[in-house]
Amino acid sequence: MPVIPPGGAVSDALQPPTSAQCRPATLAGELRSALSVATRRIRSRRGAADLPDQQFTVLAVLLRKGPMTPGALADHEHVQPPTMTRTVNALVELGFVTKEPHPTDGRVVLVRPTEAGESEVRETRRRRDDWLAQQLKGLSADDRATLAQAAVLLRQIAAAGGPAR
Amino acid sequence: MPVIPPGGAVSDALQPPTSAQCRPATLAGELRSALSVATRRIRSRRGAADLPDQQFTVLAVLLRKGPMTPGALADHEHVQPPTMTRTVNALVELGFVTKEPHPTDGRVVLVRPTEAGESEVRETRRRRDDWLAQQLKGLSADDRATLAQAAVLLRQIAAAGGPAR
């Protein structure tokens, strides 16, 4: 049981936001904190047999968009190139993607999902999104619409301001 | 420039969610992915001089709620106890918190923010939330309200389902 000193409990209550809480400066802190907690929590629901989060994400992107270069994947996920090299190499070792030389440009590599990768995503997605989907079922349709809209806004914000800095 | 094959561009377009996208199973995947990208992006905006994310968060919690035990902090942030031990120790080394023995229960430790910790949070918050606040200023009041409400819902979801598994 968390220690909650007198006067502290209110700040965790689940109330709709006041207009003050929509002020950019106030919202920024609150939003950052909520995103951090929720992300960690959702990730922690990953089963031991599942792919780690970033590997899963990259594999899913490849299946949705088709073969891509490591650089394009890094842009898409807003990470630096060496980070994506590592993620892709992990997927290669697991046999979920292959790396192919580009037909005409010798500098470029194409990352292509394998059939094993495809079924892995299918299975993982089924297991891993179960818990979150269950939580979402408990919400009202309005609340789900709010979250869906928030997801769009968050992607918009993440895409803003140039590549990672 | 990301490689976007024909037919792939639509999935990244910034459109309001359709009713299908509000279905729990669909929303779960999309939400998880958006949270992941946004969180990474917001964290990457942290200045080199700023406290790392989790240290900053814990320090801010202590300032808001007063001295707490490591266990209570772990519950609050939905992390495991060893993780919090590490975070608290980092803050002790930086001089931003102190650890005190509990007056009556010898097993318990109280983590208390120092004055240096307080001013560090003030400074860090000013710098680090700047970028996000700037992005939020560019949104409509409606969109900000959506994000504020989403933050509440995300905390609610994070708090659900028992301690971390």
Place this chain on the structure above:
DNA sequence: TATTGTTATACTCTATAACTATA
């Protein structure tokens, strides 16, 4: 025995800097 916290260990994710190969 149960609770609180720590130590030991290991893995994921991320970044910057420096390097190689190709264009």
Place this chain on the structure above:
DNA sequence: TATAGTTATAGAGTATAACAATA
């Protein structure tokens, strides 16, 4: 020179398992 990618290195964050101290 410029671009794509990798290697080297380091730091942050997280978890599980095993342990010590106290209640």
